[in-house]
Amino acid sequence: MTGLNALKMDANVVVLGTDSVGKSALTVRFLSRRFIGEYGNIESIYSHNVIMDGRDITFNIWDSPYCQELSMETSPYEKRVQWADGFVLVYSICDRASFNSVTKLIQSIKDYPGMDKVPIVIVGNKRDLNHRRTVLSEEGRMLALTTDCQFYEVSAAENYHSVLMVFHGLIDRVRESKSAIKKQAGIKGIVKSMSAVFARRRTDSL
């Protein structure tokens, strides 16, 4: 890898959660710093470049509508899981069912082959509606702790900074997991070439 490539990274992020939890609001807030109120429910993939710690990061963000069916046989869902380097799983703090869905989503993602360690951020959105809260912060935190995910409570409507933390936090984990995979591949490569050398020596000495 050249020095220049080491400073570049692509990260595919899938945003999932039940209807109306604020997936698009969160995504648009991150991309444009704005909250525009109504978003429609068009499925979109956005590309966005940021410089983080001197690295040029391209976020590819797939803001997708909720799939009722989490079975991996359902191709739209499987496609998202295979594409992703990391997930933002969103619930609304005023909607208990959306929180339960996030719990199911985590399980279903982690059950997918090779995905047990994929970076996931759990986001409790609509923090500004605290008076209508039905999911405690502690429940979100506990879920994250028991599933090795990150956790943030945010208001896409009121706060840009906390939304930024969500995506930056995820990128840190994606970066770690990508470099761990590279290291592993590197070690495997060294072991392979050493085995080849020793195998050659053995056949030479016969």
Ligand SMILES: Nc1nc2c(ncn2[C@@H]2O[C@H](COP(=O)(O)OP(=O)(O)OP(=O)(O)O)[C@@H](O)[C@H]2O)c(=O)[nH]1
């Ligand atoms: N009060 C408040 N409302 C929010 C917040 N985030 C989103 N909303 C509102 O919640 C509604 C749904 O937001 P969307 O971003 O469209 O939600 P979504 O999850 O993308 O919804 P689908 O497209 O149906 O999957 C909209 O009316 C938003 O204005 C928030 O942080 N606080």
